[in-house]
Structure formats: structure tokens, C-alpha cells
Amino acid sequence: MKLTPTMQKFVLHWGEMGWKWGISRAVAQVHALLMLAPKPLPADEIAETLGVARSNVSTSLKELGGWGLVRTVHVFGDRREHFETLGDVWEMFLIILRERKKRELDPTLAALRACSAAIKDGGKEEAPAAGHAAARIAELADFIELTSAWAERGAALSPAAARRLCALGDKVFRLVG
Amino acid sequence: MKLTPTMQKFVLHWGEMGWKWGISRAVAQVHALLMLAPKPLPADEIAETLGVARSNVSTSLKELGGWGLVRTVHVFGDRREHFETLGDVWEMFLIILRERKKRELDPTLAALRACSAAIKDGGKEEAPAAGHAAARIAELADFIELTSAWAERGAALSPAAARRLCALGDKVFRLVG
DNA sequence: CCGTTGTTTCTGTAATTACTGAAATAACAA
DNA sequence: TTGTTATTTCAGTAATTACAGAAACAACGG
Incomplete structure (x- = not known):
């Protein structure tokens, strides 16, 4: 998923905001990205888009899952898990x-x-x-x-x-x- | 100011709580101590009671001052500044x-x-x-x-x-x- | 003016936290 | 089974943050 400059800015800001509220920057950024995405994303695409290690994304998604803020979705013909956040x-x-x-x-x-x-x-x-x-x-x-x-x-x-x-x-x- | 075991526990807990909300541990502990103190305390007494460096207390007090949570008080016959937090x-x-x-x-x-x-x-x-x-x-x-x-x-x-x-x-x- | 006392700022160090890349594990297909 | 792909865990490293101690500064009394 390619980010426009504004989308990048949003991800950065959300990361900062989450940071101030005691959530790790990476976690907040993953969350921000999932909010922007029009459809569920697989973990490696998140890693690539944000430019962080795959393992880091895994940890972040797990934490977000623990909060109940993301859920996994399965896409036909794709073995990878896809992740989405709540709509509301x-x-x-x-x-x-x-x-x-x-x-x-x-x-x-x-x-x-x-x-x-x-x-x-x-x-x-x-x-x-x-x-x-x-x-x-x-x-x-x-x-x-x-x-x-x-x-x-x-x-x-x-x-x-x-x-x-x-x-x-x-x-x-x-x-x- | 001597702390009873329970007072120590309180200071520790408050520090932890503040920490989770994005406030430095030391700052929150100073605040906790001032809440417990029956009268305004000078900075060096705070440092001694909490077992941290004097300079650290200075920084913490400044930050608390920036939030408007502590004010300085002057005691007769003592050149040092004394600090207290709000009563309510x-x-x-x-x-x-x-x-x-x-x-x-x-x-x-x-x-x-x-x-x-x-x-x-x-x-x-x-x-x-x-x-x-x-x-x-x-x-x-x-x-x-x-x-x-x-x-x-x-x-x-x-x-x-x-x-x-x-x-x-x-x-x-x-x-x- | 100088010396004393109290306070802040600054710098280096210790401790914590975040992050990566590699290795281990799991899930699946052939 | 074995090879392949997806995912997690882990150990080491990089970056950040917190802190102590020293030095600088300010206020005051003589």
C-alpha cells in the first residue's frame, strides 16, 4: 500500500499521539495505517509500508489484538492473515x-x-x-x-x-x- | 520527613500510575510525597526522603510547577523555598x-x-x-x-x-x- | 566587596525501551 | 514425508530516557 504524503503525516501524528498516551509508537502507527486502509492488510505489507521489521509488526498486531482493536480476516486464495481495525x-x-x-x-x-x-x-x-x-x-x-x-x-x-x-x-x- | 511503609507504598504506586499516563516516575513520586506531607517541604528534604539526587527534584518540581500542580511557599526564618501541592x-x-x-x-x-x-x-x-x-x-x-x-x-x-x-x-x- | 547558602543547568553515565535480523515454530501443499 | 511459506520468539544492538554529580548561577549577609 502506497502512502501519499498526507497519509504519512497522519500515521506519524497518530504515532505521536498514541505515544503521549503511553502506547508504543510502532503500535500506534500500525493502528493508524489500518484505519486508513480501505481493506484488511497482511502483516508483511504493513511492515513494508511503514518501513519497519516484520517481527515488529507481529508484536504490534498482537498488542492491538489484546486491546481488541484489530481482528484477523482471511482472504480467499491467500494463506496469509489479513488485519483490519474497527470501523467505528x-x-x-x-x-x-x-x-x-x-x-x-x-x-x-x-x-x-x-x-x-x-x-x-x-x-x-x-x-x-x-x-x-x-x-x-x-x-x-x-x-x-x-x-x-x-x-x-x-x-x-x-x-x-x-x-x-x-x-x-x-x-x-x-x-x- | 520519615515515611512509614504504607506511605512508601503509596508513593511507589502513585509513581507507577503517573508513569502509565505519560508522566515521569520521579515527577509523580514528588507529587505523591507532597500530597502526603502535612506542610510544605523544601527541595532537599524531598530529595532525602525519596532517595534521589537534589537536581532531579529540582527538575521535577519545575515540571509540576509548569502543570500548576505545586506552588512555592516561604517559611519564616528559612531561606529555602518550600513546596506544596493543591489541597483539593x-x-x-x-x-x-x-x-x-x-x-x-x-x-x-x-x-x-x-x-x-x-x-x-x-x-x-x-x-x-x-x-x-x-x-x-x-x-x-x-x-x-x-x-x-x-x-x-x-x-x-x-x-x-x-x-x-x-x-x-x-x-x-x-x-x- | 567576598563568602555562604540555596537553586538550576549541564554533561556524562546507567538503565530502560524499542527494534532488528536470525532462528525456531507452525501451517500447509505436494 | 519433505519442501515451502507464514508467523512468532528470542537475543543482541541501537536509541532513548532518566538520573547523579559537577559546575554555574543567583540571592543574600556580612
């Missing part, structure tokens, strides 16, 4: 929301709760933390819990519902002045 | 939201719009992209624009209003079924 941006967004909640919010919340508990019944070893620090940790835990609950509800929406919610715009915010 | 978790959250929108969403949106424009009036050089790829990029641009608008409104809320909105919970989501 909203669906991708919801998947990422779900995954990040599971991978980052949930473990953090568990850790904070454990800290809170340890301080509460930690005897004199923890005494110096019992005041301000304990309050602070509890506060954070509550915050993450709320965030988590919101993420969960949000992630449970259908793409269509999420779209509608966003379209509501102002109305939601006026609820709380 | 919600306020911190809103600051981070604002900053990330500005640093990541805005530039990405600009890049995507530029890509769209380039494809539209790019002559035959861009012709192969005019179909599927162009549609996909435009779709993404629209999506990020909506996200951006939401983030902007959200970030404009007062901490109290944000709290209220979160407390509304289910009600919001029931709006869109």
Missing part, C-alpha cells in the same frame, strides 16, 4: 476506555484501599501517618472510585448512545451550573 | 484535564484538520487518499473535536460543580438510555 471511532474509544479502566484505575484503587486499611490498623508503626496522610489517601481513593464508576457506566454505553450523550453537549453541564 | 483532588483533576487538552488534543486536532484539507485540495498527488482514507481522517477529526469541546466544558467547571456532576451518577446516563 466511537466503538474504538469505548474499548480503550474499558481497557484503561481495567488496567489502570482498578489496580490503583485496590492499592489505595489497601493503603488506607494498613494505616487504620497498622499499630504504632503507622502512627505518624494516621493524620493528614491517611486523610489524603482516603480522599484520593474516593475520587478514583467515583471516576471508576463513571468510566464503567460510560464504557457500557453503545456507540450510538455515547454519540447521543456527546451531542447533548451543554445541556449536561447546565445541570450543575 | 478535584481541582488537581481539572487542572490536569485542562493541560492535557491543551497539550495533546488541540495539536492533534489541528494536525487532523490539516490532513483533511491537504487531501481535499491536493491535486493528483493525493488522489489515492481521496476515498476511504479521507473519510476516516475526517471522522477522527470530528470525534476529537467533540471530545475536545467536552473536555473544555468539563475543565471550566468549578471543583464543586464537578463534584456535583459526578454525584449525579446514573441520572446523566439515563438521559441517553
